[in-house]
Amino acid sequence: MDLIIREPVLSDVEKMLNYINELITERTYILLDKIQDIDSEREWVRRRVEDIENKKVVHFVAEDKKSGKIVGGCDFLRKEFRESHIVEMGISVLKDYRGKGIGKRLFNRCYSASKELWGDDVKFIRLKVFENNQIAINFYRKLGFEVVAKLPNAIKWNDGKLIGCYVMMREF
Numbered sequence: 808m809d810l811i812i813r814e815p816v817l818s819d820v821e822k823m824l825n826y827i828n829e830l831i832t833e834r835t836y837i838l839l840d841k842i843q844d845i846d847s848e849r850e851w852v853r854r855r856v857e858d859i860e861n862k863k864v865v866h867f868v869a870e871d872k873k874s875g876k877i878v879g880g881c882d883f884l885r886k887e888f889r890e891s892h893i894v895e896m897g898i899s900v901l902k903d904y905r906g907k908g909i910g911k912r913l914f915n916r917c918y919s920a921s922k923e924l925w926g927d928d929v930k931f932i933r934l935k936v937f938e939n940n941q942i943a944i945n946f947y948r949k950l951g952f953e954v955v956a957k958l959p960n961a962i963k964w965n966d967g968k969l970i971g972c973y974v975m976m977r978e979f
């Protein structure tokens with residue numbers, strides 16, 4: 808499959824809405840659990856594009872060249888003040904597109920763009936992952952992350968039970 812890896816733009820609102828709602832409908836390992844509407848998504852994309860312009864965020868999406876569908880995304884958010892040596896990472900790929908190297912490509916693209924943008928000012932990449940998300944934990948380990956902490960009762964899972972989150976880190 809031919810992919811375009813690029814930054815999101817304002818005109819992506821509908822594509823981004825379809826993307827996030829597909830993940831929410833799957834009830835996968837992301838924080839959002841309520842279907843989003845076009846107005847909230849427009850506002851989210853507007854703010855996101857602003858944050859990219861202001862160098863607060865590095866964000867890339869993977870677009871299927873043939874269909875124009877957005878099938879994956881990865882972002883690095885620069886923390887502020889006494890935490891400004893840290894970026895927090897998020898990543899997801901649509902179900903039908905997993906296991907094809909897209910997550911790794913998105914990570915590498917975000918990483919190289921972030922290095923260029925923030926250089927030695929950033930020292931660590933940090934993320935949170937649900938404790939029951941073994942696939943993502945393996946994925947992050949392969950990228951050099953290790954578990955540094957556990958947050959108990961951090962997430963209400965699909966069955967209503969409270970589960971923990973691991974905090975994972977690697978050097979930038």
Ligand SMILES: CC(C)(COP(=O)(O)OP(=O)(O)OC[C@H]1O[C@@H](n2cnc3c(N)ncnc32)[C@H](O)[C@@H]1OP(=O)(O)O)[C@@H](O)C(=O)NCCC(=O)NCCS
Pocket residue numbers: 835836837898899900901904905906907908909910911912935936937940942943945946949
């Ligand atoms: C985690 C996620 C982003 C990985 O993306 P992906 O595109 O499927 O991953 P890739 O195909 O790039 O795989 C990269 C590496 O991880 C490993 N990996 C990915 N999925 C795997 C699986 N199901 N089982 C074992 N290893 C797996 C691959 O073997 C690969 O290793 P390699 O480079 O040595 O071949 C994806 O599974 C996803 O979106 N999951 C749902 C949302 C989610 O959990 N997001 C993270 C929230 S913290």
